[in-house]
Every structure is written in structure tokens, then in C-alpha cells.
Amino acid sequence: AAGVIQSPRHLIKEKRETATLKCYPIPRHDTVYWYQQGPGQDPQFLISFYEKMQSDKGSIPDRFSAQQFSDYHSELNMSSLELGDSALYFCASSLGATGTYEQYFGPGTRLTVT
Amino acid sequence: QKEVEQNSGPLSVPEGAIASLNCTYSDRGSQSFFWYRQYSGKSPELIMSIYSNGDKEDGRFTAQLNKASQYVSLLIRDSQPSDSATYLCAVKIWEYGNKLVFGAGTILRVKS
Numbered sequence: 488a489a490g491v492i493q494s495p496r497h498l499i500k501e502k503r504e505t506a507t508l509k510c511y512p513i514p515r516h517d518t519v520y521w522y523q524q525g526p527g528q529d530p531q532f533l534i535s536f537y538e539k540m541q542s543d544k545g546s547i548p549d550r551f552s553a554q555q556f557s558d559y560h561s562e563l564n565m566s567s568l569e570l571g572d573s574a575l576y577f578c579a580s581s582l583g584a585t586g587t588y589e590q591y592f593g594p595g596t597r598l599t600v601t
Numbered sequence: 602q603k604e605v606e607q608n609s610g611p612l613s614v615p616e617g618a619i620a621s622l623n624c625t626y627s628d629r630g631s632q633s634f635f636w637y638r639q640y641s642g643k644s645p646e647l648i649m650s651i652y653s654n655g656d657k658e659d660g661r662f663t664a665q666l667n668k669a670s671q672y673v674s675l676l677i678r679d680s681q682p683s684d685s686a687t688y689l690c691a692v693k694i695w696e697y698g699n700k701l702v703f704g705a706g707t708i709l710r711v712k713s
Contacts, residue, residue, distance in 0.1 A: 518699065529689060529703035530645065543698035577644055581699070588633055588699055592644040 489514055491580050491593030499599045500568050508563040508596045512580030518542065519561040520579040520590060521553060530577060536561055537583050568600045604628055605692050607704035616713045620677040624690030624704055627671065633693035634666055634673045635701065638686045645689055649675060680711045 492511040500506050512519050518537045522530035532545035536555035547553075550568075555561045565572060575597055579590040606625045614620045622636075633652050637645035649664040651657045651673065657664045663676040673692075677684055687708050691701040 520700065529705050530701075532700040532702070535698070535700060537699075543700050545700055575642075575644075583699065588693055589635065589647060589650050590701060591647060592637075595644045597642075 491578055491591055493576075493578050493593040493596050495596060496594060497597050497599075499601065501601055502568055502570060504568050504600075506565045506568060506598060508565070508576055508578075508598075510561045510563070510578030510580075510593060512559050512561070512578075513591055516580035516582050516591075517559065518581045518583035518588075519555055519559070520581070521547075521561070521563050522577045522579065522592075524575040524577060524595075526574075533563070542583075565598075570600050573598060573600045603704065604694070604702050605690055605704035607688075607690050607707045609705055609707060611708040611710050613710045613712060614680050616680060616682060616711055618680050618711075620680045620684065620709055620711070622675040622677070622688050622690075622707050622709065624673045624675075625671055626673070626690075626692050628692070628694045628696075629668075629671065630695045631668075631671075631692045632695050634664070635691040635693075636662075636664060636673075636675045637689040637691060637703075638684075639689055639706065640686045648688075677709075680709075682711045682713045685709055685711045 520535040521533040524530045533547040535543045636649045651664040687706040690704040
């Protein structure tokens with residue numbers, strides 16, 4: 488079965504640079520979620536989109552923005568990167584309004600800020 | 602206090618034994634409950650979801666939910682070394698929308 492696709496899988500950036508993470512949800516899933524997981528921590532919710540509209544917002548810094556496109560893929564844009572942004576970034580997708588809200592995670596993007 | 606609490610472990614069990622993982626949550630508005638397995642450096646993998654009181658079985662896994670006690674558990678029968686991972690309890694809370702609130706996870710080690 489098709490899974491969530493994330494790219495790139497690894498990304499190395501310097502402080503103050505920008506980064507763009509991409510997420511392609513499971514086909515027919517209409518809701519996308521972004522989570523950040525630091526070393527030894529549980530995933531922290533950043534933001535979600537349902538039918539291309541922002542649905543929930545969590546602890547996402549103002550330096551970050553995200554959107555969902557007409558083909559349901561989503562991008563997380565991160566600017567003015569800081570050392571503390573180094574983490575695993577996961578995208579998850581679910582079938583929202585008519586589904587069970589089970590979220591399936593992609594393989595993640597490991598972001599390293601130097 | 603975290604909204605979702607788990608014993609960090611590690612929980613060590615011998616191969617073939619039953620592993621019991623526990624999770625408590627503080628918000629009575631919680632409506633959906635999920636168990637994820639996460640290997641080091643990998644993404645969380647959905648194992649079980651449970652929405653109503655009682656037990657739900659899927660293969661070697663059984664999830665148990667008691668909303669009155671605000672308690673959800675995961676039993677793994679016939680534990681295998683490949684079950685060694687961090688198990689994350691996640692809760693969907695109605696007032697918070699569709700996001701998942703995770704516990705800190707329990708490290709499970711299955712000794713062969």
C-alpha cells in the first residue's frame with residue numbers, strides 16, 4: 488500500500504538559511520499534519536491542513552509557514568534557521584472528515600542546522 | 602503535568618512473555634486513542650487505535666481502554682526481540698481539533 492512520502496530525507500543547513508520540506512500524503516487522504524521530534528522527545532504537533540485549509544495550529548514558530556496544495560501535497564517552509572531547529576520532521580496524513588482520523592506517518596526529514 | 606503520561610521504562614521482558622504498556626491521560630474530552638511503535642531514528646508506526654471502552658485485539662496486540670479511569674493500555678503477547686522499540690501513546694482530544702498529543706513513550710526491551 489502507498490505510504491506518506493517525504494522529501495528530502497536528510498537536509499543540512501546553516502544558521503539563518505531557509506529550508507523547504509515536502510510531504511505527499513497517502514492517496515485519497517485529505518488531511519496533512521506536521522510534527523517535530525527532537526532527540527529523546529515525543530513528536531510535537533506543528534500545524535495541519537484539511538482540504539487545503541489550515542485546520543489546527545500548534546507550537547509552530549513564526550519563522551515557519553506551511554501550506555497544502557491542490558494536489559494535497561504540503562510544504563513546510565522554515566526560515567532564519569536556528570541550531571534548535573535541528574530535529575526530525577514528520578508529516579502524517581489521515582482521512583479526515585469521514586474517516587477515523589488514524590494518522591499515518593511518513594519516514595521523516597532529518598534536518599541538521601550547523 | 603503532561604496531558605498524556607507514560608512510564609519511560611525501559612520495560613524489560615523475556616522473549617515469549619507478555620509485555621504490558623500503560624498510558625494515562627488527563628483530559629476527559631479525549632475521544633480517540635492510538636498506540637504507535639517507533640524504532641530509533643524511524644517514524645512512528647500505527648499499531649492500534651481504540652475509540653470505545655473495552656478491549657480490541659489485533660494479532661499479538663490488545664489495546665484496552667477505560668475512559669472512567671482515563672487509562673489505556675497495550676498488551677503484546679509472545680513478545681519478540683523485534684518488538685524492542687519505543688511505544689508511544691497518542692490521544693486525540695476533541696477541543697484540540699485533530700492533532701495528536703503524545704506521551705513521552707515507553708522503551709520496551711525484549712530479551713532473547
